Amino acid sequence: MNTIRNYLDNMFLGLPDTEEVIRAKKELLTMMEDKYNELKDSGKAENEAIGIVISEFGNLDELAETLGIKHALENKSDILQVTYEEAENYIEDKVKTAPKTALGVLLLIMSPVLLLLLLGLKELTNVNAKEDLFIAAGLAVLIAMVAIAVSYFIRFSSKLEKYDYLQETVFELDYKTEQMIRGIMAQNEHSYKSAVSISVAGYILSALPVILTPLIFDIDGLSVISVAVTLTIVAVLTYNLISKSAVNAACTVLLQQGEYSVKSKSNKTLQTVTKVYWLVITAIYLAYSFITFNWAISWIIWPVAGVIFAAIQAIAEQRS
Amino acid sequence: MISSDVIRGYIDTMILYLLLNEPSYGYEISKRIRELTDEKYIIKETTLYSAFKRMEINGHIESFSGSETYGKPRTYYKITEAGKMYYKEKCKEWEITKEVIEKFILREWK
Incomplete structure (x- = not known):
């Protein structure tokens, strides 16, 4: 059942949250669930039932006009598809x-x-x-x-x-x-x-x-x-x-x-900060170690830098 | 498998027929279409939903929420007077369409 819900979520991803769209999604889900339950009751295996429900779902393009999402659907196809x-x-x-x-x-x-x-x-x-x-x-x-x-x-x-x-x-x-x-x-x-x-x-x-x-x-x-x-x-x-x-x-x-979520990816500042941060840490490590020759202690920078980085990430995520 | 192009013009007719006697909801309608056509036509969920919306706008059906025995809230659809009129017209239209197309159908191959 979760698979069906995920499938539908995926289809509706990026569409505007208008009342019409929400209602459509809800009703489509009900229809799919009804069909799924009946297929299961008739003795079909879970996977088979899900397969049938999904193959008979159809295409959101059919709803484009009625839901006023034609524009959104067109934009959606601009998003890069990974095969x-x-x-x-x-x-x-x-x-x-x-x-x-x-x-x-x-x-x-x-x-x-x-x-x-x-x-x-x-x-x-x-x-x-x-x-x-x-x-x-x-x-x-x-x-x-x-x-x-x-x-x-x-x-x-x-x-x-x-x-x-x-x-x-x-x-x-x-x-x-x-x-x-x-x-x-x-x-x-x-x-x-x-x-x-x-x-x-x-x-x-x-x-x-x-x-x-x-x-x-x-x-x-x-x-x-x-x-x-x-x-x-x-x-x-x-x-x-x-x-x-x-x-x-x-x-x-x-x-x-995680750090590759749509939200983090749109946060360009965090991406730049990440790159700069690790370069600076590496520079500090090398400079300090070679100048003082304190190799026995300087490695401490890595675990410390890691923890600080996690903190920076958490703060950045909250801000965005 | 039948071409959905031909069927498209008559999806509303199919739905209205099923609503003539009593209100119904999405899955039940799709199930009855499947059964009545001996699984020769299986309506897609998106096709059905867009038909509902179109017919609501045209005033051929009305929706209301109700719950079934399982208590699950569902949107039900019922036919309106305008819908009945439209259905009758479509039936007449089909008779003519059928007659017209029939003229061009070859049954016996020589």
Whole structure:
């Protein structure tokens, strides 16, 4: 029954809320429900009943004149239509590139790990090797990992570039396509939810090494190494989360939910702010880390920036 | 399957016929059309609703809200005097139409 209601909502999407239109929708729904109930009573399966009701619904164009929505219907067809194939390709490409994007993120998060380990070991062993050597080796690896990650991002973002419009413009799906996407999303829901809960629990636990090591040992070197451990845990969790949430992320974009809702898309300011915000955060992170060499602490900017971003988004949504 | 072009001019007639004896509502009308025509014609919901609206504007039917046994509120339609007149005219028109078209229908192929 919800399917029928969704179908009708979809057909009426974007039409003016005049009394006439509302009455038409209500009465059409009643007729469809009556038909559905009788088909069900006559022993038809749910899906079959829904299929018959929808195939016999007709076309809203027939009502254009009587409802005074001719203009609205014409405008409606100006809205970009995303086809079944496009939607399918998008999900497929997203799923294909997800492990690589995830690997890029993993490299990025782990890039300071070796540097931290070397610095920690140096403190612990008190070897008289030149500190510069440790730093140079660690830095070289750090820069190499960042470079690989960035080249990954560039490669995959250019591959997915053709789908950018899905995230930026308002579009419409036909009924069949929307059902297909909802189906995929539902099928994937379990694996997505468990990945999210594992990650959230993991993120919380990942803070333990950083918090506990100084309390227990009070050795500088170990504290630095504990940061490396935490970063590694975070990196693995993030890798898992990104690769497991690809399907869900693609479906969210296609169904225009959350930050891709029609409402958010029409909020251009938020879009610009988002882009600028993350660039500024990245600049601050790099500048601070390289100037002070406080890699053991500077990563804190990421979780903090994430929470602040959520707050900005909430405020922006309320304003619009 | 029949062409909806031909039928379009007589949808109002079909609905008026079904309303001659008693008021009825959307689904019941569509169901009776289906049954009477042995499922040769299945009226689409949008076609039916636009016919209701058109006929209301023309004054051939009137709508009122009522509830059925299940207590679900429904819009009922009843035929007006003008609707009865119009129905009679359409019946006459069909007789002539039928006669005219008949002249052009070949029944036996040589």
